[in-house]
Amino acid sequence: MHIRYQQPTAWQGRIDSISDPMAFRWHQIVHPLNLNQPVKANSAVINICFLGFCCDEGVKRNLGRPGAAKGPASIRKEMANWPANCHPHAQLFDAGNITCTDSNLEEAQEALAKAVQLILEHGYFPILLGGGHEIALGHFNGILQSKGAAPAIVNFDAHLDLRPVQDKGSSGTMFNQIHEICSQLQQPFNYLCVGPQTYANTQSLFAKADEMGARYILAKEITAAHISQVDEQIHYYLHDKDAVYLTLCTDVLSAAHAPGVSAVQPFGLDPDLVLQLIKSIIKTGKVCSIDFAEVSPRFDADNRTAKLIAVYIYAVINAIIEQQINQSH
Numbered sequence: 216m217h218i219r220y221q222q223p224t225a226w227q228g229r230i231d232s233i234s235d236p237m238a239f240r241w242h243q244i245v246h247p248l249n250l251n252q253p254v255k256a257n258s259a260v261i262n263i264c265f266l267g268f269c270c271d272e273g274v275k276r277n278l279g280r281p282g283a284a285k286g287p288a289s290i291r292k293e294m295a296n297w298p299a300n301c302h303p304h305a306q307l308f309d310a311g312n313i314t315c316t317d318s319n320l321e322e323a324q325e326a327l328a329k330a331v332q333l334i335l336e337h338g339y340f341p342i343l344l345g346g347g348h349e350i351a352l353g354h355f356n357g358i359l360q361s362k363g364a365a366p367a368i369v370n371f372d373a374h375l376d377l378r379p380v381q382d383k384g385s386s387g388t389m390f391n392q393i394h395e396i397c398s399q400l401q402q403p404f405n406y407l408c409v410g411p412q413t414y415a416n417t418q419s420l421f422a423k424a425d426e427m428g429a430r431y432i433l434a435k436e437i438t439a440a441h442i443s444q445v446d447e448q449i450h451y452y453l454h455d456k457d458a459v460y461l462t463l464c465t466d467v468l469s470a471a472h473a474p475g476v477s478a479v480q481p482f483g484l485d486p487d488l489v490l491q492l493i494k495s496i497i498k499t500g501k502v503c504s505i506d507f508a509e510v511s512p513r514f515d516a517d518n519r520t521a522k523l524i525a526v527y528i529y530a531v532i533n534a535i536i537e538q539q540i541n542q543s544h
Contacts (some may be wrong), residue, residue: 331357
């Protein structure tokens with residue numbers, strides 16, 4: 216099986232020491248992982264594996280602003296200098312990129328699914344870097360193929376992404392496509408969208424969500440004053456779920472903090488509130504895979520969006536470590 220694989224871009228950054236592990240940074244501890252060669256399980260308790268999805272064909276089909284194909288490189292650049300505080304609890308690996316250079320989104324999504332399946336089956340925790348939000352279809356299918364059951368989905372997003380498929384899928388149709396897959400396999404479709412904007416979704420899309428049994432928490436309900444109630448709603452949704460696929464479309468965040476996205480949101484969410492909710496979800500121990508989509512360097516002033524997502528990933532890894540340590544005690 217050949218995966219449309221590109222070697223990880225060189226991780227480079229400041230070097231404070233070449234001998235003191237406590238002074239290391241991420242670029243000094245990340246190990247490459249070639250998925251086209253036999254993958255070996257690692258002995259570390261927590262093995263994090265990054266995988267890029269260099270594709271914005273779905274964004275183009277959705278008539279959005281292209282540019283997210285370069286998101287993985289931008290995020291990696293910002294992550295490279297993070298202090299290696301995760302060491303020795305977790306080891307970091309990079310499985311490179313799945314590419315889509317010929318407009319063949321469907322083939323790229325299939326390759327992504329195979330890559331995610333491999334990463335999971337060898338005991339690594341995938342953190343995927345987008346790329347357009349069409350990453351979600353391949354990511355979901357990879358989890359499904361690995362676990363043999365559909366995971367519950369928590370999607371932080373300004374859009375429901377339940378648009379009908381017209382000839383081909385796009386960055387706005389994935390969860391409609393996933394619903395069809397679940398129906399064909401007679402698997403439950405468990406979908407929670409956190410942060411949809413009423414001005415970014417038609418009444419028809421909300422009606423479709425209701426018809427499918429999907430749940431959503433509107434952006435206007437997610438405020439500092441009501442964050443505890445929102446957290447309770449999410450945990451109520453998750454209480455009877457086994458595996459959770461967590462996906463974040465960066466356009467859920469306020470444009471003041473995340474200008475470099477495919478569909479900018481002037482009234483998007485406060486990134487601190489979103490991070491609180493993500494950490495709370497990770498504490499359940501049910502999250503099996505995560506992706507961050509729609510970072511578009513073309514529109515990213517001072518790389519602030521890529522840096523924000525890089526901080527999210529740093530915090531997510533620390534939360535995974537904390538959850539694993541607490542679970543083992």
